[in-house]
Amino acid sequence: LCANLKLLAMQLTLEFGGGLELLCNSLKIHKVNVDPQDGEKLTMKHLLAWVRTNLIKERPEMFMKGDSVRPGVLVLINDCDWELSEQLDTVLEEDDVVVFISTLHGG
Amino acid sequence: LCANLKLLAMQLTLEFGGGLELLCNSLKIHKVNVDPQDGEKLTMKHLLAWVRTNLIKERPEMFMKGDSVRPGVLVLINDCDWELSEQLDTVLEEDDVVVFISTLHGG
């Protein structure tokens, strides 16, 4: 049973940068366990909803717009832009690292 | 049979820096296939001998001293100093990245 439970919850590293960490208690790195929605697969769309519910403590509109991230936020899955995979439909795997980073404009 | 052969040769990425690349045709990154010595395991000691035979084109004394690297060369296995593993006895795994970098003194 324990082995099965462990298989269900997926361990991920989520990182927030460029100011987005201010929305999650100023913590940049979050090691989390997320249950796949249908007991099998975990997509980015589901993860975003999970992040909004579980990690974002304030101003969710600074993180999301509709069911995706707001304009100006880059999403990186294992150091690759999610535009190079299936964006919201990307299926995550155990130990994936997902980075959410707001683009900076200062100089 | 093909599957077995593939299992035998281990694919590694070897990187040379800090001037050591000059000993290997000025190429910094080498994707190589190395056969484990006893058909099972591939240790750093064996890899160093392999590198000396197959990649180092000149001045081997700038790379090795005895059966290890010369003083001033850092060895990194998957971005970790080999002093944190078993140095010469470290057993390599498929797709490992091994970096050999000479310390710099310029300023």
Next chain:
Amino acid sequence: GVSSNGQLSADMVYRYSRHLLLPSFGVEAQANLLTSSVLVIGAGGLGSPALLYLTACGVGRVGIVDHDVVELNNLQRQIIHNEANIGRSKVESAAAACRAINSTVQIVEHKEAFRTSNALEIMSKYDIVIDATDNVPSRYMINDCCVVLGKPLISGAALGLEGQLTVYNYNGGPCYRCLFPTPPPTTACQRCSDSGVLGVVPGVIGCLQALEAIKVAAAVGEPLSGRMLLLDALSARIRVVKIRGRSLQCEACGENATMTAQQFRYFDYEKFTQSPLSTSPLKLNL
């Protein structure tokens, strides 16, 4: 400096000897640098080190655009300026510092804000553009101008304790709008003057901007196109990540893009981003 047969003068051989000794740089790359020109937009936190290193390394012509004057609160990070130049135009101050380091480089002063009305004319005289500005509308405007004129854009940013760097519009790679087709909400657009910045963070990014400009100008190495460098100063973590390629749907550089010189001139970047090109910083209340 460079004669018609590509020979360097004796003074130049001596000045650039550390470059000429480099097997992977050498005379050819130095000659490329000496005949190249770079426009640096913004003589502030990013522009300061970028201008100093471009000039020191021997870019042939360096242009500086800024409309601001030096203030005391700039000096915590804008190392090209000094106390004696407080109140003076940033362009004059920066140009003087560059000329003092390397009198053989042509330094061109553009003491004006970079706007759609003058952007094309100024930028057309340079090979490579460095975006060292500090606001969203400028970043879209500079990107579009680079796309219209076909110039590679070395884009850096720094805020707080973080920095970002990439090369846009280079060799078929993405432009700024490919990555950011829609401007961010204005509430997400903090500036150094609003939120602060550790002085040395734009220092690191500005140096890396000079490095990328030098690589493009000298035609050596692999510029940071299709990749982005992310610096987290507090944790000393630097990652280089892979970003998307050119977007066919991009409104600036895509297949059906209509961004022309004519359209650029009349595009309202302040309205598009709902942010001003220039503001007075918030007052600090401690």
Next chain:
Amino acid sequence: GVSSNGQLSADMVYRYSRHLLLPSFGVEAQANLLTSSVLVIGAGGLGSPALLYLTACGVGRVGIVDHDVVELNNLQRQIIHNEANIGRSKVESAAAACRAINSTVQIVEHKEAFRTSNALEIMSKYDIVIDATDNVPSRYMINDCCVVLGKPLISGAALGLEGQLTVYNYNGGPCYRCLFPTPPPTTACQRCSDSGVLGVVPGVIGCLQALEAIKVAAAVGEPLSGRMLLLDALSARIRVVKIRGRSLQCEACGENATMTAQQFRYFDYEKFTQSPLSTSPLKLNL
């Protein structure tokens, strides 16, 4: 600048406002910086940006050690100097530039070579040490002096198109000898003057040295101890790798180490490394 109750003067609040606005820096970290002191050994390629940013950011006292004079072939990378100062002591030239940027920082000039005979006395007056030298015996000597005096050492190096950076002897972490107990063969010890260096590469590393020194001085973030940053400028790859911890067998900082002030004074670093502390560069033959 900082009054006895830790309050900043109005001028300082204005000058450092971009730091004070930062939630993760703020008044406390700035006050730490203002009461700290940093010794920069070498006013060359690495020392130039390090000195400028340490001074601009508001380190209380900055010491500069160098025995050299400014030459034209330095100006391709040593951006703290300029043509007017050719022939002048590098320390005087660098000190003048620092004072011009921030007259509230105390700049101390040490116009002499750093040697076992003066090292302890000079270094004992500072909290943090930056190694910005260019040769092997100096690197061992500075490390040992830091171990004897218990000072954190921000060590940077640049050659060709590569750079390296780490923090030694900090908070139980390794020292230079923990990593390199045996000196390299002299044939492996190239200097910038022998092999060349792209000017902006020490610029990047020197800025990062200033960043690490500021983090240690201000007591913010995680300094790069037990880790090493490796920069490959041509490919724009930067990796931060994990290195070994303090070695119990280290002859400088280990359990049975005998390195004392007395032993340090009589240690022959040139003999140990079989390299001179100072040489005339090779002539360039093109």
